Amino acid sequence: MRRLLCLALLACTAPALAAEPVTLHCERLFDARAGRMLGAHTITVEDGRIRTVQPGRIAPADGGRAIDLSGRSCLPGWTDLHVHLGSQSGPQSYSEGFRLDPVDYALRAVGYAGKTLRAGFTSVRDLGGEVAPHLRDAINQGLVEGPRIFAAGKSIATTGGHADPTNGWNSMLSHLVGPPGPTEGVINSVDDARQAVRQRYKDGSDVIKITATGGVLSYARSGDAPQFTLDEIRAVVETAKDYGYTVAAHAHGEEGMKRAVVAGVTSIEHGTHMSDEVMRLMKRHGTWYVPTIYAGRFVADKAKEPGYFPEIVRPKAAAIGARIQQTAGRAWEAGVKIAFGTDQGVGPHGDNAREFIYMVEAGIPAAYALQAATIHAATVLGVDDQGVLEAGKRADIIALPGDPVADINAVLGVDFVMKDGRVYAQP
Template identity: 80%
Template sequence: MPPRLIAVAFASLTALPVHAAEPAAPATQALHCGKLFDARSGRVLGEHTVVVRDGRIAEVLPGRVKLADAESIVLSDRTCLPGWTDLHVHLGSESSPQSYSEGFRLDPVDYAYRSVGYAEKTLMAGFTSVRDLGGEVSPHLRDAVNQGLVKGPRIFAAGKSIATTGGHADPTNGYNDRLSHLIGPPGPTEGVINSLDDARQAVRQRYKEGSDVIKITATGGVLSYAKSGDAPQFTVEEVKAIVDTANDYGYKVAAHAHGTEGMKRAILGGVTSIEHGTYMTDEVMRLMKQHGTWYVPTIYAGRFVADKAKIDGYFPAVVRPKAARIGAQIQETAAKAYRNGVKIAFGTDMGVGPHGDNAREFLYMVEAGIPASVALQAATIRAAEVLGVDDQGMLEAGKRADIIAMPGDPVADIDAVLGVDFVMKDGKVYRLPRLD
């Protein structure tokens, strides 16, 4: 998608009144929380007052404290948590039976406009940060959010995923011969590599385009128009060339991977995280613990594609058996990884499923045997560790004032995560509870 066209689409959004004005944050706010989730310990504490000044948490005080100079926000019958981070989303798209044909019919501007609504839904569900792992729209959407043109989460954008020829993120998969010959084989500029030099060039191109993180497709994928969902698609040397070049620019590397061999190569090459990890073996888990590699399960996506694979016509014939086979496995893999001490962080692969439904991943994590407190930490303090940032993911003085709240206690009843009705990002309130 040409960046110029996407930029034009976002520039035109300034004419829309609904997005023209961001909420203004008072100088000082006092949030009176009935309960508070401590992301460091994973415990729910009693009543606290969170004092916010200039978009940052100034103090966290026990009890209900009245401040003469502060605007009071009463959340005394709710639990306050750090805003959640979803480490695997695709805000430029959303799965449907038309997804494959739309790539030939829609323009970049169409995807840009769609992403605006997806971003707002994500924020309103309690996700104040996301890592967008693949999509040319995402760096421009990030900039529009940062400029106050669009309501959405803080975005750490990968831009175009890096693949090999015919791999999961090869943009010409499924094209007929005439189109393939007309367009020509994609190369590093388009995120497709076949050598160490290509690998380095592809990372540098992502830097040129303004990415924040690098994403590689270390194995085949479920939804790509290709037969294999798990075959390895990079050599260890290629992964290492990507990681080493990414390190030059301060980037971390996330690896989409379903198959065992591809995961091993990605881990040995030095990636930060394995996404999906469907056929993770004991050997892979040992390597992950040895190298400190994070695991982002994306159980939601697995459940979603496995369900849709049962519907005639939802997926192309080449995709349907992969969706049925791989999708059903991911939750079991997440359970095994947790039992074996692999570091787990939160991600959904949303865009596969409907944006705004991200919190259901918590329910599926708990179903897999992951304690609710650990699942909540995965989307707060652990997600911040994966991103390599130290100013979010906790309700502590000096951190960003990314704060959400909901009725109930999500550690005692994980279903409470579906009831988020207060959202603050950088001290600005985007959602308030409805008054009865």
């Protein structure tokens, strides 16, 4: 199976890394640490790293080449902390799981990854999908183009919970296959929880994702009921720490969020029914919030279309999806730490930047929204070599016409993308 996936992923090749130094002339530069837009700056890049960042327009060194980004703002490459590159929702999504092979999903993922990168997202955290670790490796080897991937692999769920892969199966099929266990990412005890994390380590995951409550798109009735005990989540978090993993918790309902925060997860994803009490807990524990407003709005809109979702899903999509943007605004006002994520794979890949616009509509300042996808996202990932435009950091640089701090709609116009010093798009 892995060999087939590798063959599928060999469909594209990435651009070659330029040997000579590159000088970028930016009309504006976003200071992600301070959250403000600066004037003209010159950035020099060599061997995949930023060498210098200097104010003004400075001529390139001998033998180097210059890229003129006049009229454009340069920003650190964005990070989307919640994507699913192996899929994209549609009216046929539920039946495709029975008709498509892993190779089909791998080939689709290559295209989705390319769209995501060219939209300005040089890194993503893929929170659930068996294709993602293989796609990550192919991108790292330069076989295909795409963002840097921090992959969760299979999400960890409980029996019948969101991310139980057998939800919706008929009794005959379930009997033939048997109940899924920790290897398949389904747990029902503290020991199971530890085994599931260790299996993710064995599978090569970079991060752990649990589904602490029901979900919108799973083939099950509840979208917000808690689905882990506190002890089970604690076992996940403690075992994850043994392997240097952070833990992201999908959660819509209040009780599931409380348990996840108290147990020590790094981030709450979606957070639809987040109460004032949950917000206070998150501030006390230093928990990050990744709202995924895009996904909420997308499913709420699609719930109005007969046949797009199964009937068991439509009520959840209508009720839960519409609330996420409001919750994000309340969380911002309350002082909860917010990082950027879309849950793309629910909505169309490549349209990730629209989340910035939805964040600003919710009352979050544009500069903070941009920080959420740069320096804040790097903090959530636990890395210190990206998210800012500074000497020594990765040369993940994007540019777009206009000033997104003054007009957030400018985020939709990315026309220059560099990742690790490679240029993938240029005006």
